Amino acid sequence: MRIxxxxxGQLGQMLGFAARDLGVECVxxxxxxxxxxxxxGHVIQRPFDDTMALSELAAxxxxxxxxxxxxPVEALHRIEDKVAIYPPAGALQHSQDRLAEKKLFDRLGxxxxxxxxxxxxNDLDAAVDKLGLPLVIKTRRLGYDGKGQFVLREQADIDxxxxxxxxxxxxxxxxxxxxxxxxCIGVRNVDGDIVIYPLSHNVHxxxxxxxxxxxxxxxxxxxxxxxxxxxMLEHLDYVGTLALELFVCGDELLANEFAPRVHNSGHWSIExxxxxxxxxHLRAILxxxxxxxxxxxxxxxxxxxxxxxxxxxxxxxxxxxxxxKSPRPGRKLGHITVIGEAPAERDKFLDTVYRxxxxxxx
Ligand code: AMP
Numbered sequence: 001m002r003i004x005x006x007x008x009g010q011l012g013q014m015l016g017f018a019a020r021d022l023g024v025e026c027v028x029x030x031x032x033x034x035x036x037x038x039x040x041g042h043v044i045q046r047p048f049d050d051t052m053a054l055s056e057l058a059a060x061x062x063x064x065x066x067x068x069x070x071x072p073v074e075a076l077h078r079i080e081d082k083v084a085i086y087p088p089a090g091a092l093q094h095s096q097d098r099l100a101e102k103k104l105f106d107r108l109g110x111x112x113x114x115x116x117x118x119x120x121x122n123d124l125d126a127a128v129d130k131l132g133l134p135l136v137i138k139t140r141r142l143g144y145d146g147k148g149q150f151v152l153r154e155q156a157d158i159d160x161x162x163x164x165x166x167x168x169x170x171x172x173x174x175x176x177x178x179x180x181x182x183x184c185i186g187v188r189n190v191d192g193d194i195v196i197y198p199l200s201h202n203v204h205x206x207x208x209x210x211x212x213x214x215x216x217x218x219x220x221x222x223x224x225x226x227x228x229x230x231x232m233l234e235h236l237d238y239v240g241t242l243a244l245e246l247f248v249c250g251d252e253l254l255a256n257e258f259a260p261r262v263h264n265s266g267h268w269s270i271e272x273x274x275x276x277x278x279x280x281h282l283r284a285i286l287x288x289x290x291x292x293x294x295x296x297x298x299x300x301x302x303x304x305x306x307x308x309x310x311x312x313x314x315x316x317x318x319x320x321x322x323x324x325k326s327p328r329p330g331r332k333l334g335h336i337t338v339i340g341e342a343p344a345e346r347d348k349f350l351d352t353v354y355r356x357x358x359x360x361x362x
Contacts, residue, residue: 001286002027004061004083006048006075008037010323010332011067011262014270016040018278024286027061029053036323037067049075058082063285065240067261069095070142086190086239086285091260094236098140098171098257105255108235110228112255113247118170121162127172128155137161140169149207151175176254178247182216183265184225185243187280188233190287195280196226197273197293200265202245208330211354212265213300213346214272224253232258241266241281264303264332271319271337272299297339300350302357304334309360312336315353 001024005012008030016026016037026041029050035043046053049072057064058079065086066076073096076089094100105112116127118137127135133155139148148168150161181204185197198215199222216222229244236242243263245256266277275283275291283290304312307327313320319337327333336353340346 001025002061003282003285004029004057004064005037005041005067006030006057006064006071007067008032008035008043009067010036010321010325010334012037013039013323014267014276014278014321015065015067015262015281018276019282022279022282022286024282027057029057036325039324048072051078054079055082065281065285066092069260084285087242087260088237088239091236091238091242095258095260096141097169098138099169101257102171104232104235108228108231110231110255111253113176114174116172118172121158121166124152124158124162124172128152128158131172131174134175136173136175137165138171138173139165140171147207176247176249178249178254180248181245181256182218182221182225182248182253183212183243183245183263184222184229185241185263185266185269185277186226186229186233187241187277187284187290187293188238189284189290190239192234193290194230194233195275195290195293196229197266197269197277198222198295199225200268202265208305208332209264209303210305211300211302211350212268213298213343213350214268215295215298217343218248220251221248221253228253228255240284241277264335267321267335268299268301268337269293270321271339272296297341298343298346300338300340300346300353302336302338302350302353303332304336304357305332306330308333309357311360312353312357315356317349318353 005028008028013036019026028037028043044053063084094104134153137150181202182199188194200212200214201216203211241262243259246253269276274294306329322334338349
């Protein structure tokens, strides 16, 4: 069996490591020199939409998947009659445009923050009237880790917001004073079987995920989130792993966004789950039986951002994942997972790791 993976970053790398255990070969398509996934498979070093490279993937692989959501949909359309591609292009298309994504949530009855489409400077005034302040303006496409966003706190910021982001397709979103953020990860295979991971509680700093912990002791929220993810997987005739990010407001959940791929907030599943999100993604696209998502203890994950301090490698009983990327401010270079027997033990351990990682980072 051979899987073609578009993108060879850390998600590709972790998919590649999981594939090894399943006896499956991976070949990656990525324009970068020495990307993380080069550690676990051959990388065709060409642009993501390179016709020859895509044809090579289609001709030599049993199935093709992708590890990030900015793969040109057109590239998938060019090979979809030659090889099975999962997740389906329709899911990718929805996730690439925040407006299409919000319309999908609306259509499926998944609650979400109020929003307003911004095409002109006047639309910004209308958004403030409709949604109130503060609100957040986001580019509709190509935003990630909080990039392409502007928080509008008062009327006087409107001109600056327009100068910063005007010229892009934009959307304004009501600012949500959430209690905390969670994600729900689900997996569906070709036969339509579905498994759902326990909720993950996620903390972001400056729009970038910093820590995740799972499971979350909130059974009613977990049940609601699971229902939303199941609805999405079935509606999109989805195959593979999907992550839905949600704001928790009291006993309500509001959808922020979804990713049609394995997700940073599920990295703890490598050690903290009977079957990792990476292995289940591969099982799904190969149409194998899906693995159990039962928790193994109480897991916590800290992202290693900007650099990997030497002190982080010296903490006992952690699982360090180094993606092999060169250090750069704001860049995700690795992560550390801890497992506790009880939530309090996990939280204490996670806080210690977080402190060591952030205090020794430059
Ligand atoms: P995003 O790239 O849209 O996932 O945004 C990154 C992070 O910014 C989220 O995980 C939240 O922490 C924060 N954020 C985004 N949108 C909102 C919002 N409408 N209200 C409050 N916080 C938000």
